[in-house]
Amino acid sequence: MTNDHYFDELIIAFPSLKSEILKEDTEMIHWRMEIFADYTKEQIKRDNKIELTKCFNFQESKIDLMTSDLLNALTVSYCESILLGGCGDRMKDLIYLMPPKLKFIYIDYEKSYNELANKSSQ
Template sequence: MSDEDFFEDLIKSFPTLKTDIEEEDRYLVHMRMEVFAGYTNKLIEENNIPEITKCFDFLESRIDLMNDTLKNALNVSYCEALLLGKNANIMAPIVQIMPTKLSVVYAEYEQYYENILKRHRDSGQ
């Protein structure tokens, strides 16, 4: 799946994101994914479980189709924004509603981040 196809599908599924996504340079995939992460974080703040589930299902249905750039943006922009963003302290129940593939991607990123922190602590810095 190309970056453009992904974001076209995203806009069709979440029309309220159209302007924000189209304002970002089409080649800045990570910034465009960050828009979606911000939207999801807003829904988490509102505890809008049906719409959060819709976001997660959208990603779940496309994970196996993503090119390397999209997969990297999913990790670095989307999962990181959820893991480290303003809702980090309330993510445990949210992670429980993630579908299988997305929850694996999220857990792998979480482990990656924890390993970075551990290496940093172990180095005494």
């Protein structure tokens, strides 16, 4: 799956993000993924589990098809944004909504981040 194809499908699944996604340069994969992360965080903050599950399921359905650049953006711009963007504490109660592949990526990122944070505080 090309990066453009991923974002085309994202816009179809989440049409409210279309104008914001299309404003960004197509090469700015991380910025575009951050838009989806912001949308996901909004669902967490609203406790909208139906839409949140839709966000997670969308990501899950694309993981095996993603380019390495998209996988990196999923980890760095999506998972990191959820963890560090004011929703990390809520994720402990919502992680069960994540399908297995996305959950693995999120937990792996969280673990790596915590290890780095612990090393820097020593």
